[in-house]
Amino acid sequence: MAEDMMLFWGSGSPPCWRVMIALEEKNLQGFHHKLLSFDKGEHKSEEVMKLNPRGQLPVFKHGDVVINESMAVCMYLENQFQSQGTRLIPGDVKEQALVLQRVFESSTLQQKM
16 A cells, blocks of 8 residues: 555654655555655656656655645645544544644744744
8 A cells, every 4th residue: 555655754844744654543554755855956856856846855756746845745645544543633623723823833834944
């Protein structure tokens, strides 16, 4: 199942960690991954730029689906593999709202850093 997944990531990147943690929580071991060096500018390589013209990491590919934002990858994994592994988003609407609130708060915090 995870064999047709590819994650381009960079060391020290919280958004990359976020996707890796979500993959682990959904029990999606065996995905392909490629560690890229920010220092060497590998995140701006032709390979990455074809998938994400902004040249940012992470880049996640599942079959023909390409997603370039870590939160969107997490939502995709939750929806695509709902019955597998840990639920990333609770079923209860009130609990969902709290999770999404934390998601948006962390996004705002990261932008300010």
